[in-house]
Amino acid sequence: MKPVIRVQQHDFSVAEEYQRLTQASNCGAVVTFSGLVRELADTELEAMTLEHYPGMTEQVLAGLVEQARQRWQLGDVTLIHRVGRLTLNEQIVFVGVAAPHRKAAFAAAMFIMDYLKTQAPFWKQEHTAEGSYWVAAKDSDQQAAQNWQEDL
Amino acid sequence: MKPVIRVQQHDFSVAEEYQRLTQASNCGAVVTFSGLVRELADTELEAMTLEHYPGMTEQVLAGLVEQARQRWQLGDVTLIHRVGRLTLNEQIVFVGVAAPHRKAAFAAAMFIMDYLKTQAPFWKQEHTAEGSYWVAAKDSDQQAAQNWQEDL
Amino acid sequence: MVKVKFFAALRERLQCAEHSVPVHAGESVAAVRAWLIEQHPGWRHELLEKDVLCAKNFVFVDLQEPVSSGDELAFFPPVTGG
């Protein structure tokens, strides 16, 4: 099955994506992850802008999904990431994985998110009342991605 | 937030449950797991009947969610399990977890499913062309639940 | 008296969903099980199966758990939901 990989400005529908993931009849487990724009503890976030590297982004995302497929027995996989200006509570990213077994579905969804966080060329700029700031990369995300390598 | 825990014969809507999970404004991560009735490799499955122990089931499910809440910082949690006769491709179980961080959302959803599989009083009877069979418990499910204890 | 329920494959094999059992002070789940086997020798094999689980008042317990009149016990096979 060819995975669905989309980088887009407009919103996505988790309901529609879930529907599609359940079409194949041999996958008893479907895991979805959705990331949303949320207010942080210490800033009054109004919106964020997501920049990306067109051309490279799609290629990296396809590579992540392909790596997941090589590690686990999977059915359909969907990976959607939005770009442009997003306001509070909007959806940013969606990963959906169907698999015959729940363990593989969970692992693949986590793996894709962990790698996406450190390898996919997206950058977040947060807009608050005090100004706009580029988000700093997190060590915890680097660590999460590295843990999968030790897993091999 | 009081978790939503339901044991029911009728179907559920992942779209509606997802919508509800995203209401709280401080959770940037939402993970869902859905389990579906699927054809197995070696049998021609037509349907299954899910029996449960009314009274105990709800209590065990509430306990699982409470344990997850004590382990991770979570927002809304939804746990729905169907009972009665279910035909091929029907939805059986739904776990939805909202959390400030993706790691907690994934971990809690997996934890709840792993414990549900070994501790919640549900029993599956599969109906095939050749007859009806009670599903045997899997060692791999026991192992998955035990792994969380070593995690403590 | 305690009410004893059986579920799933165990209920089908015993051909019994619910049974009343008299209990005396200080008795345990093991005594209830022994009473059932005494009354229904044909149940011995099923009730002594190693993987049979027991709950008292909706909570998992082991055979040493004390029981009192009015308790609800249940015996059932390993669970297979999800």
Next chain:
Amino acid sequence: MVKVKFFAALRERLQCAEHSVPVHAGESVAAVRAWLIEQHPGWRHELLEKDVLCAKNFVFVDLQEPVSSGDELAFFPPVTGG
């Protein structure tokens, strides 16, 4: 010539999104970076930052990666999507 792109905070700090750089046979990403710093001394600090990432033709590469005319290079800060 190679096309060099800059993204996000790096693009803003350099005030440059895209730059053409002449390359000679056998040169590496490091040579391209050195040429940019020579042309724009004010970029030195930003381009020498330890965490700056580089891609050649949409694939992550390190400074030793050889470059050829027609390649597309990109320099950018650690990614923060998801």
